[in-house]
Amino acid sequence: MITGAFSIARQAVQLGDIPRMRIKHTSRHAVGQIYIPFINWTLLVGVLTLVFAFQHSSNLAAAYGIAVTGTITITTILFFAVVRSRTRRTLWQIIA
Numbered sequence: 771m772i773t774g775a776f777s778i779a780r781q782a783v784q785l786g787d788i789p790r791m792r793i794k795h796t797s798r799h800a801v802g803q804i805y806i807p808f809i810n811w812t813l814l815v816g817v818l819t820l821v822f823a824f825q826h827s828s829n830l831a832a833a834y835g836i837a838v839t840g841t842i843t844i845t846t847i848l849f850f851a852v853v854r855s856r857t858r859r860t861l862w863q864i865i866a
Contacts, residue, residue, distance in 0.1 A: 772813060777802070779809045 782788045797803040824830040853864050 772810075775809050775813060776804050776806050779806050780804055 779788070779791070780793055783790055783793070791806060791808050794805045794807070795801070795803065796805050820830065824833060850861065850864055853859075854861065857864070
């Protein structure tokens with residue numbers, strides 16, 4: 771997750787979607803190895819907020835389950851919307 775956050779932030783900076791921030795390259799040979807202090811501190815604050823908000827790992831596990839269920843639901847709804855708009859079939863034909 772940390773590497774992904776750094777990579778996405780770097781790409782967003784390059785595209786001009788977010789303000790410029792300091793990006794440190796940690797290797798002279800590998801271009802993709804970067805460190806962005808602001809993103810690192812933001813992740814720290816986010817993790818600490820989650821730890822203090824949920825207090826127990828069982829609460830965090832329940833929240834994760836709800837997030838996964840929500841993601842699956844939204845993905846299914848979007849799938850049906852795309853299929854319906856592209857094929858011009860009724861919802862019942864798509865479900866079948």
